[in-house]
Amino acid sequence: MKLLIRNLNRTTSEAELLDLFEEFGSVQSLTIVRDENADLSKGFGFVNMPKAGEAKVAMQNLNGKIIAGFKIRVKKADPSPAPNSDDSAALDDSDEH
Template identity: 30%
Template sequence: MNIYVSNLSFSVQDEDLKEFFAPYGEVTSAKVIINRETGRSRGFGFVEMTDEAASQKAIAELDGKTVESRSISVSVAKPKDDRSSRNGDSSGFNNRNSYNENRY
């Protein structure tokens, strides 16, 4: 199961994230997402665990837990396709209301 973890301290590394979940079962991967421009953590990450029951227990017990003075949020990660765009328009930047088409 893929797990989404947010509100992480900027000092949390991949290995730290893995250690948070290891007591609940086998962690196949743990990745803190890094900002490409700054090289700093973006404050969230993903954890993959093999056992669904262990994953559910980890989510239930770690959600809201304080880690490095921050209350983390832990939930089942949603696939990219299930998330809506930020502005609610799924057609992206080059839609029919594009600046370039309405310019002339």
């Protein structure tokens, strides 16, 4: 299960987050989103935990926890929208007159 972590202190490291989440189970991947130009944290990241039960326990225990002076928010990440092939078909139909 992929989790979204928001309101991170910009100094929080991936290692610190990994330690937090590993208390509740195995972590498949973890990423803090960074500004490409400045290489600074944007204050949010993602954790992927393969076992949904462990992810739910981590979410319940870490949501609202104060980490490095910031009250973090942890929730299930929304799935990425899949490309819709129907949109291109609709465009093709509208071109025909």
